[in-house]
Amino acid sequence: MTEGWDHIDWAQHDGAFGPAREAPEIFRAIASGGAEAAAEGRFAFYESLHHQGSVYPATVVAVPLLVELAMRPGVHGRDDLLSTIGRLGDPERSYGDVQPEVRAAVAAQSERLRPALDDPDPQVRAAAAYAADAAGAPAAGVADGLAGVARHLATAEDRRAAETAFAALLRVGSPAWREPALTAWAAGYDPVAAELFWDHPPAFDPEALHAIRGRLAAGTDGATPLIRLLHRWGPAAVEAAPEIAAAYCGVAAGALAAIGAHSAVPMLLERAFQGDIRAALAVRDLTGDGGAVPGAVAAHGARRRVDGFDLHLAAAAGPELAPLVPALRAWLAGPDLTDDVRCEVARLLWRATGDPAEALPTARAVLDQRGSSIGFAARLAADLAPDLDGADPGLADGLWAALSGAARWARPIAARGLWQLGVAVGDLVGPLLAGLAEARAEEAVALLVDMRATAAVPVLADLAERDERVPRYGSVSYYGSDVSWHDDALRARLRAAVTALGEP
Secondary structure (H helix, E strand, O other), X not given: OOOHHHHOOHHHOEEOOEEOOOHHHHHHHHHOXXXXXXXXXXXXXXXXXXXXXXXXXXXXXXXXXXXXHHXXXXXXXXXXXXXXXXXXXXXXXXXXOOHHHHHHHHHXXXXXXXXXXXXXXXXXXXXXXXXXXXXXXXXXXXXXXXXXXXXXXXXXXXXXXXXXXXXXXXXXXXXXXXXXXXXXXXXXXXXXHHHHHOOOOOOOOHHHHHHHHHHHHOOOOXXXXXXXXXXXXXXXXXXXXXXXXXXXXXXXXXXXXXXXXHHHHHHHHHHXXXXXXXXXXXXXXXXXXXXXXXXXXXXXXXXXOOOHHHHHHHHHHHHHHHHHHHHHHHHHHOOOOOHHHHHHHHHHHHHHHOOHHHOHHXXXXXXXXXXXXXXXXXXXXXXXXXXXXXXXXXXXXXXXXXXXXXXXXXXXXXXXXXXXXXXXXXXXXXXXXXXXXOOOHHHHHHXXXXXXXXXXXXXXXXXXXXXXXXXXXXXXXXXXXXXXXXXXXXXXXXXXXXXXXXXX
């Protein structure tokens, strides 16, 4: 009996060692009824078509055949085959010029993988969840199957597969996240993948709100992602104010403000007097009165460890910081500040007085050092730029250094500052396009649109549609890699930018 692999001219498709003429024998071995022969076939597949993680033109052709065997009853090592399919679709686990084509081939097969998500063998379910997640956005088509796997979040045996499936449901915005989450919370388990709630918040759900309140009241160690979801839900989650206050952590103040928890103001004021800047800002958001912010900043500054990010947030109070001006000037002149905190103190002084000259020397000095804090100085300089009268050559030199510096996150910020200082758009397009594969690519794309950089359209369009993966950044966590998802999201932004900019 002939199989699909017998009808392919493998001599036209290269593997690790040239034309992959051995492929039919490999697939026949995998499909054989003998466990030992099947294992030898899987090993031969790795050697020939996935050699040390590399993929080849023949691998692209092989993906549908591998999926067919993984779904065929009686084939030995189906979990191993599904894991291989997941690795082929995972940019962190497979490499080579054709990796995007291999991943696309995996994505095209996602619907065929769906029955494996309900397989009685937990190892098969786990591998199928990984394969579905590696497929990226097409995982939305198998949401019901993923939900079936995710229901086992509280079961130690199936937990990693369940976390992977739960993460995929959140990323594609499927309402099927709800039942697995409720089941896990009822069992006293907080999903690790709940950290995705901030970037991928599901729609408000009253029953989920009740369950989250219960978890917070129980003193869960996983309070932060739950409170961040309540923040995203806004006033609809106001009933959870007592539980958020009781489980107070770094994200609680912002959440209390976002849900409109006016009953929490006394507690927040008490924390503000102790140097909790976020609590003071929450009171300001809830009442319109920023009087607690200067005191919170002063008390915070007296701490042994000063948080530059919290100081950055405090700058939003603007003129309400005026009572702090003498203290801020003395603080800025002191010897004990790190450069990143120094930049934030300078920002506070500028916002309190409305005079950019208060912060300009600090921005120039830290930029000129070309040190590890250059990114923070670039952010300060970029924010100052619109308030300056004309060009500032010294500031511009420092921003050019930041644009080409090691702090990749600061490059789009530096470019924005240069643009606001009057640098020609054409001089900035090249550096921004060169950094689109790095972190903060979304900011670079947004800046190109803001600058009306129509000359960038051909490159943006090519990046959006090319086979090679665009971003080179991402992370690998307990529930899988997010590189594929970053790629999908960035391509969508690139297409939107091309539409916004139109033809060059």
